[in-house]
Amino acid sequence: MTLAAPALDCGYHRAGLCDSCTRIDVPYADQLARKDAAARAAVPGATWLPPQASAVEAFRNKAKMVAGGTIDAPTLGILDGERRGVDLRRCPLHEQPIRDALPVLAELVRDARVPPYSVPERRGELKHVLVTSSPDGELMVRFVLRSTEAVPRIAKRLAWLRERIPGLVVASASILPEHRAVVEGDVEVPLTHEQTLVMRLNGVPLALRPGGFFQTNTAVAAALYREATAWIDDVDPASVADLYCGVGGFALHAARPGRDVVGVETSAEAIAGAIETAAATATPARFVVGDATAADDTTVDADLVVVNPPRRGIGALAVRLEASRARHVVYSSCNPTTLARDLQAMPSLRPVRARMFDMFPHNDHAEVLVLLERVSDR
Structure with missing residues (x-):
């Protein structure tokens, strides 16, 4: 019997010098299936798209x-x-x-x-x-x-x-x-003198400064933004709030003439980069420094709210979104466990579509994108 080959032959791993890639010995197709199954278990009821695969090497930016x-x-x-x-x-x-x-x-x-x-x-x-x-x-x-x-x-x-x-x-x-x-x-x-690195994704020149957050896998991040943008355009909201916006990836992709788009992020450096990109590309989006969990009611009441939190999830913001006037939420999560917890706190927002994006091959981490739709008016 021939065993399937490991996903990647790494000399450091073979020599016992590094065990950071805990699934590197698992064939990549099996890695992808495992992550997709875990993501689907966290978000039942949605229509799931096929998982977005990654290159198995040279993918970390x-x-x-x-x-x-x-x-x-x-x-x-x-x-x-x-x-x-x-x-x-x-x-x-x-x-x-x-x-x-x-x-x-x-x-x-x-x-x-x-x-x-x-x-x-x-x-x-x-x-x-x-x-x-x-x-x-x-x-x-x-x-x-x-x-x-x-x-x-x-x-x-x-x-x-x-x-x-x-x-x-x-x-x-x-x-x-x-x-x-x-x-x-x-x-x-x-x-x-130059303190901005241009991360050009899908034609959008995102401005990354020291201390600003950016997704680790450029190719998969580009796919993530394309998917989210397509979902946003499908529901065509008049207003979008991008919370935990980082350098503005979701907001700058979603901005359209006549659509009110705002991004909120605690990092002043990240917001400076987002403002720089918006000005350079004449993109109709505005950005403010602030705590996403404490965003004002007007922001949380946008027609569509994008949340892209750290691993701990959105916490108390889930309760505010449940009580808000937002018709849709696009949730990009790097932790299916906290995603599932947050979804339970938003029962009026029903998962409609979902997809797993493999930002981090060779371990159990996964990025999950979910479109939520409010099931009833209140």
Whole structure:
């Protein structure tokens, strides 16, 4: 009997250096079926479309690399059980421009004499290197540092870095002085004049700035926005509120002349990017900084509300949507468990259509898009 081949042959996984991809040994078709079944169980009653598959490698547009090792032999990857660095700079999940850039960035760390942060000893400067790749092959690089001490040495080598990484557009330092299990700090120090990376999806040039959220899988994100836009246009609402809007992906795709579109997001950097895109493309949408769960009643009462929350779901906002005048809700969830909980709090909003989007192959995470329709007027 011949067993089906693993989804992806990864040398790091075979060597026992990384077990982040918990389903990598499972054939991809089986991975997709498992996720689709879990999503369908969370949203009964909807008409389900076939799942949106992903490429099995080179699909991640961002790398969140933990710095480890020493100045002379830095590692970019993860930490092992003893909190020491494991180098994964050739991880096959990352898009090729990221794979090409990581060895150069490791060389910069060494040449600029930036000591990697040691978690056990709580000393050192460089905590993470964050790299994002655009559909046009351009890059944003962020150095997460404990202080600004190493910033001048990195800035001094910026011309060299751009020569070695021609696609580098945005570089900055994120300052994280505390010993915390987070990826970035609250203070951003620009290293390049340009601080916007254009993520061009479906012809919409979304403006991503340091600290702004963007979906990890560009191709699947583009499919997600296309699907949501088609559903929104089908019901043709006069007003749309995009809550947890990030850089405005759903709102900017849904905007039409004569349709009132507003996006709400806590991140000022993300909202600045959304405003930049709307202005550059003359898109009739407006964006405000604010807590989506505390959005004003006028916003929640839009004809159609889009919610794209973090894994914890929308919580109390579900109760407000249930009591609102919204005729439709488009819910994009990265956690079917909290999605199911939130749907139970909105019994007047019936699931009509649903689809699973595989943003993260080789594990059990899935993005689920659901169109809800109010079943009765009140």
